[in-house]
Amino acid sequence: MRVALAGLGDIGLTAHLPALLRNDSVDLVRLVDPSPQRRALAASYSVPTGPDLDLDLAEVDGVVLATPPWVTPELVVRYAKAGRYVLAEKPVATSVEAAAAYDQLDDDQRRRVQIGLTYRHDPAIGQLATWIADGTLGDAVLVRAHIYDEPFRPDDPEHIERITATLAHGTPVVHEGAHVFDWLSHLLGGQPESLDDAWSQQTRPELPAANLVGARLSYPGGHRALVEFGWLTAALPRCELTVLGDRGLAVLDGFTFDLTLTTAEGRREVRFPGDRMTRCFDRQVQRFVDLYDGTRKAGEPSLDDGIAALRTAQLVAGRAS
Ligand SMILES: NC(=O)c1ccc[n+]([C@@H]2O[C@H](COP(=O)([O-])OP(=O)(O)OC[C@H]3O[C@@H](n4cnc5c(N)ncnc54)[C@H](O)[C@@H]3O)[C@@H](O)[C@H]2O)c1
Incomplete structure (x- = not known):
């Protein structure tokens, strides 16, 4: 599964990035953040970096969004509508009203979205x-x-x-x-x-x-x-x-x-066994891969779970x- 990680902030760099690198089924192809400082922090990983993903979207099957909740809905909608699998950080929006953006997605696009309610996997x-x-x-x-x-x-x-x-x-x-x-x-x-x-x-x-x-x-x-x-x-x-x-x-x-x-x-x-963060982020990535290869039929936790919380x-x- 060719995956891009968007959002190279705290949780992106410390948890998502290592978990993606640890999974043998994942080919991490892009690291994306509008901040040059955050991209510079990821320079040592030998993965191409960029300020946005739109031009490179043809090269990815799935996108992990470790972005702030005021940015996440627009990106989820954009990438799910483009047919990509999306693992998006919680909370899914800053408010239930802002989460109305997800109404634009049809059932098939929604089922491709998994929410980063990471510790549910423990x-x-x-x-x-x-x-x-x-x-x-x-x-x-x-x-x-x-x-x-x-x-x-x-x-x-x-x-x-x-x-x-x-x-x-x-x-x-x-x-x-x-x-x-x-x-x-x-x-x-x-x-x-x-x-x-x-x-x-x-x-x-x-x-x-x-x-x-x-x-x-x-x-x-x-x-x-x-x-x-x-x-x-x-x-x-x-x-x-x-x-x-x-x-x-x-x-x-x-x-x-x-x-x-x-x-x-x-x-x-x-x-x-292991520490909680590694355990949960590894299981989360594996479920994302399972969603992509059809082992799982819908994202778990789902977008609906994220909106309910x-x-x-x-x-x-x-x-x-
Ligand atoms: N699942 C968990 O256990 C867990 C833990 C901590 C944080 N989080 C969630 O993860 C999200 C990020 O948290 P954080 O602490 O890493 O925040 P952060 O502010 O450190 O990082 C967010 C990053 O997203 C980048 N960004 C902003 N707009 C972008 C865009 N359009 N495309 C790509 N990148 C963009 C920012 O430049 C920043 O580097 C939050 O929603 C937070 O609630 C989840």
Whole structure:
């Protein structure tokens, strides 16, 4: 599969690029970014670089878009309409309204789009889904998702600038919520039935938006979720997901995805080989190849999954403001 990577920013260079190079079925043919500085950072990979892809499109079967969400919809539509397979980063847009751009795609173009809800691919999420579905933890469970990432690091102005710019396009729930609401609907058997409560807090007046935000949601089967997201404070609470039911407690470490299960029988730890990022990005690329060669009939996670996660995130952001 001849693949171009567009977007040579943080996640493009640190995760997508190495994962594409690790997959034997992928021939990485183009690296694209309008920024000469970002292209210069990719110069050592001996892959041709360029400011845009349009002239080289005949040479690629698929495009990986590691682009900001305010750029992604236009590129997805352009490349999917041109008959290319597209793996696009989450969130799929900055708002449900902006995601209306995807209405231009027909069913065949839509099925060729896979969304970078990368951590859905982790076997730890699969294990957690099994414990919830088979009653190991109880019947109705309470999920507490504490998603605290991106601390304020005064010695890293580039990081502060990037995260502050991202915050200007929406509170952390819009960006991180894409992953978390996708996990929750995957784990709890469907989209939330209701948003019961939401809140937000801005810890510094010069920030462009609230940097702490949270909500309470009800899911099918009587499951409940309490979610919290936070960025840009000097210290952050632990990042983890806990699932509590009548029969047990499962804890997913937010960074390693190591699992701990505690029940009346005792406590056990479940760890999967390799680091979470490599594991998930490798599985994600392989699913993209499977989509191209027909092993998979539609992108997974799909564009609809990406839009559903965005809709929940936007609902929370709106209620919390
Ligand atoms: N799946 C994950 O686990 C994960 C992790 C981090 C970030 N992300 C998502 O990935 C996206 C990128 O995040 P980032 O932190 O790398 O941002 P970033 O700002 O570091 O990088 C984005 C890059 O896209 C480039 N770009 C802008 N317009 C472009 C265009 N038309 N064509 C090609 N390149 C273009 C920019 O110049 C920049 O280099 C965001 O949507 C973010 O939410 C996903």
